[in-house]
Amino acid sequence: MTARGGDPLGRVLRTVVEPRARETDDQGRFPRETVAALAEAGLLGLTLPSRCGGGGRGLVEAVDVITRLARACGSTAAILASHYTATAALRRDAGPELLREVAAGRHLTSLALAEPGNPGTIPTGRADSAGGVTALTARKNWVTAAGEADSYLWCGREDDGGLSWWLVPSQAPGLCVPAHADAVGLRGSATATLTADPVRVPDSALLGARGGGADPLVEIVLPWLCALQAALALGLMQAVLARGVACVTGPQPSWSRWQDPPAERPEVRADLARMRTKVDTAALALTDAVGSRWHADGLERLLQARALAGEHAVHVAELGIKVCGQHAFRKDYGVERRFRDAHTAAHGQLPADRALDHLARLTCGRPLLG
Template structure:
């Protein structure tokens, strides 16, 4: 079934009827996410090699824009998911790509942090306070990630930290939601659209395998500049003012309108 037809059916039969309830009661749109998965829309941008739709940013933009007009919360979830999947497509393993393609895996972003202090939000995104410490084949990540969309509802988070050994930059990790000691408050306290489950995620620490790293140690800034920010910028523009962008990412998006090379060298 063409993705536009599938989207129209999900919007009409599932998302629109529950949009008011989602907004008024602040309930995460789980039925909508499940329906989007079954319709192949969560896996829209995964390679056909893994069973996905094989589409790109332009198609994701269309899906988010059409969804935002019906349910801002669901659009915010899709905005974060498609951006996370762009990273997973480039650096993730075949199993998780297959799970996303099958509609069984919802991704999200955990990049913003508490306590930016004097360094400011752009600087703290470039140089996270989150730490990563390796012991054998296990890495302990300590952080307080704020304004995470689908917190406690996503299946994994794209997570930023200081490098393990590299002198500068940042590292990115695929952190599964079921990882021990990952804590999400029972009542989301974020500023995203009502129902988007935007909240803080605590890790003190969360343990992940060393091979959960995405890209090279210290190479995460380049991934943020060349993959995360372009996707977020386009998806956010498509959704207009109806969806949500975390404060640190919001400021960083503005600076991202400069060429990526000048950002990387600034």
């Protein structure tokens, strides 16, 4: 993957992301320096058209970026995954001035879709328009970079039942953001619930046609959300597998000299094989789904990939704890952090269980947004 020639992501990973990953998790602190480095490398605008100053890349490259980031820092990967998902929709309906700001790395956006108790992925929050102003009333769950992003891609329901999208500025009147989200996993991602009671935005904040939000949701937001949440989970489980192999094959502590080396124990090798199989299965499913997204069953494959990666990441993380033993609970070893991140990554804006429900709807011939 390249953005502005060479491998800018590799440089940022080595010099910024990896050295700060443990501190980001320990302190539960939003990685501003890391996001700034990604912006400087042109990675915030990777998927925007070159005419706007972007990298001109697509979902395949975005998946690669998120997977590689997640191996080093799940929090940073979650932030960029939400940004890329929102940017995919902005690319269709936002003005060129905003797109240039995003491409230049001066604007970070995030997705505000999920709501408590909503059926499927359909928001139930209200959107009441009058006098050139729209009042948005909702609670948006699992919003990444809450209080840190410059804007939020917001989906709401019109009076007639149609869905619409707005770009809500971070400083919009009435937007309530928790002062600090002390999360268990992805601790530096600033994932929290945004409350609009209501948030007032000008009608110019509307993206696309009023009431025409169902098509962007199904054709753009859901595919990108599935793929990038799967990539986040994949990167986390790849990191756990790598640490497991290092633990089993590396130097052993002196107190274990009376035991067979881990690599010589069949039960340990079997667990490593299970981890490897789950990682490879998730990677193959994601690669196939991203390559098939324009096919008739493209969305179904993406939903499968998202659900499979989310569930496999949890299983791999649990096996990693088993394989690494007491090493898994040392913060400097990195397994414990990925264990928490993997469990959190199974949820988010589109939980693995919700992806399975969507897949079952399509399999049964039922409308996705019914």
